[in-house]
Amino acid sequence: MTETASPLAQRVGERLANWYSEFRTRLEEENALLNLDAESRRQLAEDCSVSADTLLQIVRAGPNGAAEMEKLMKALHLDSAELQTHSPDVYREMQINCATCRDKGRCRHDLENHTAPVTFSEYCVNTAILNRLQAETPLMEE
Numbered sequence: 624m625t626e627t628a629s630p631l632a633q634r635v636g637e638r639l640a641n642w643y644s645e646f647r648t649r650l651e652e653e654n655a656l657l658n659l660d661a662e663s664r665r666q667l668a669e670d671c672s673v674s675a676d677t678l679l680q681i682v683r684a685g686p687n688g689a690a691e692m693e694k695l696m697k698a699l700h701l702d703s704a705e706l707q708t709h710s711p712d713v714y715r716e717m718q719i720n721c722a723t724c725r726d727k728g729r730c731r732h733d734l735e736n737h738t739a740p741v742t743f744s745e746y747c748v749n750t751a752i753l754n755r756l757q758a759e760t761p762l763m764e765e
Contacts, residue, residue, distance in 0.1 A: 648686075653682050699739075721749065
């Protein structure tokens with residue numbers, strides 16, 4: 624006789640299934656990029672205004688590779704939608720920096736513990752931009 628899974632087991636199962644699905648998608652995208660010949664990869668990277676290595680890092684980061692940026696901006700009371708609308712190049716640069724960041728674990732930890740507004744400047748590659756944005760009151764959330 625099988626027992627009905629507990630709500631916790633169901634949530635864990637759903638999260639694992641979602642993680643696996645996202646992993647497979649990232650792997651397929653990475654393989655598609657790597658299966659291109661070198662010239663096609665270079666051209667695609669050039670079209671995206673990044674290096675081929677950076678493009679691969681962004682693909683490996685997945686569609687939520689810059690999620691920490693959005694969360695950090697919110698923690699700093701910065702309006703990311705406003706930035707995206709009025710300074711799309713800056714927003715894109717920040718996304719690339721975040722997607723290719725090597726300190727994501729610390730960033731996530733600090734965001735979860737609500738210490739990121741104090742500690743981000745110790746490791747965030749977007750620190751200079753974020754500090755500048757904080758000084759510009761039109762981008763501050765009300």
